[in-house]
Amino acid sequence: MLNSTAAARRALPSIDRLLKLDAPGLEKGLVRYKLIRSLTQLGRQEEVIAHAQQYLQHYTGAPDE
Numbered sequence: 001m002l003n004s005t006a007a008a009r010r011a012l013p014s015i016d017r018l019l020k021l022d023a024p025g026l027e028k029g030l031v032r033y034k035l036i037r038s039l040t041q042l043g044r045q046e047e048v049i050a051h052a053q054q055y056l057q058h059y060t061g062a063p064d065e
Contacts, residue, residue: 004041005041005042007041008037008038008039008041008042009038009042011034011038012035012038012039012042015031015034015035015038016035018031019031019032019035029055029058029059032051032054032055032058032059033055035051036048036051036052036055039051
């Protein structure tokens with residue numbers, strides 16, 4: 001668990017930088033998914049919920065509630 005938590009903590013800055021890029025071919029859905037996984041491993045549940053809702057609305061066409 002410690003190794004995955006440390007890896008998630010190290011990954012967050014890179015993931016944030018990727019999400020800010022406007023690069024063609026960048027699969028932002030996959031990047032956002034990895035952000036959600038990393039936040040989950042770190043126990044940051046409120047952020048997980050917020051990003052998961054954004055993910056579902058943007059990448060699955062889920063209606064707003």
